[in-house]
Amino acid sequence: LGCIFMKTAQANRRAETLIFSKYAVVATRSGKLCVMFRLGDLRKSMIIGAAIRLQLVRKVTTPEGEVVPISQIDLAVDHPVGGSVGIKGIFLVSPIVVAHTIDAKSPLYHLSASGLQQEDLELVVVLEGVVETTGITTQARTSYLPDEILWGRRFVPIVGEEEGRYTVDYSKFGKTVKTHTPLCSARELAEAQSVPPQPSEGPTPLLSALRRRSFSRTVDVPDVRLKPPVRFESMDSISDL
Structure with a gap:
């Protein structure tokens, strides 16, 4: 019994060393809007067969009028490019940035920067794997x-190279910087990018409108810190480490 208890205790403590960035970010990657977050593993022992799952939880009303208070929608995730609904076999030798591309298949496709803040939704991240030392x-x-x-x-x-070795600066794990990002939705951005060139001088009316409303500024927020794992059942805000 003592041996089993010790293994269980180690597994619980092991989960506490898997860290997530306190904030997710939205920026362009390869010309498309993406939602991104960072995760890392503080211990030297590896997580085998690590898999990531990203879900959008929100209230949904069907065309028939049925209200689904907690609808769970799987989101495709990419690392670093390509991917499927869930990433499997991640090598967590260093912190990684996981992204969800907001394309036409994404439920976030129609949300702009201002529209996102008015939505009642939650992005849930689940990381699962086998502890190398305990199985x-x-x-x-x-x-x-x-x-x-x-x-x-x-x-x-946060990953650098010194004297032929890679180093990780965990003090900057959750740090972000401003980047030039359209404030419009991914749908509006795709429409603007698909507009053919016009023979007349000057931008098209659609491009002009998008520039006025979407490229005016970036969001100014303070530097951020780490966000530890939380239990899914609480789904509340969490404190910094």
């Missing part, structure tokens, strides 16, 4: 509310 499956979870999703920010690089 026990562990799971870490966190979530992001609209006010925890920063539009027009990007995570700063």
Whole structure:
């Protein structure tokens, strides 16, 4: 019994060393808007077969009038490019930035920077894998509310190279910087990019409107810190480490 208890205790503590950025960010990647967050593993022992799942939780009303108070929609995630609904077999040797591309298949496709803050939704992240030293499956979870999703920010690089070795600066794990990002929705951005060139001088009316409303500024927010894993059942705001 003592041996089993010790293994269980180690697995629980192991989940506490898996960390997420306190905030998610929205910025462009390869010309498309993406929602991104950073995760890392503080211990030297590896998580085997790590898999990430990202879900959008929101209230939905069907065309028939049925109200689904907690609708769970799987979102495709990319790292660093490509991918599917869930990333499997992640090598967490260093912190990584996981992204969801906001394309026509995304439920966030019609949301702009201002529209996002008015939505009642939550992005839930689940990381699961096997602890190398114990062989026990562990799971870490966190979530992001609209006010925890920063539009027009990007995570700063934290992996460097010194004397032929890679180093990680965890003091900057959650730090972000402003980046030039359209404030319009991904749908409006795609429409603007698909407008063919006009023979007349000057921008088209659609491009002019998007520039006035979407490229005026980036969002100014303070530097951020780490966000530890939380239990899914609470789905509340969490304090800094």
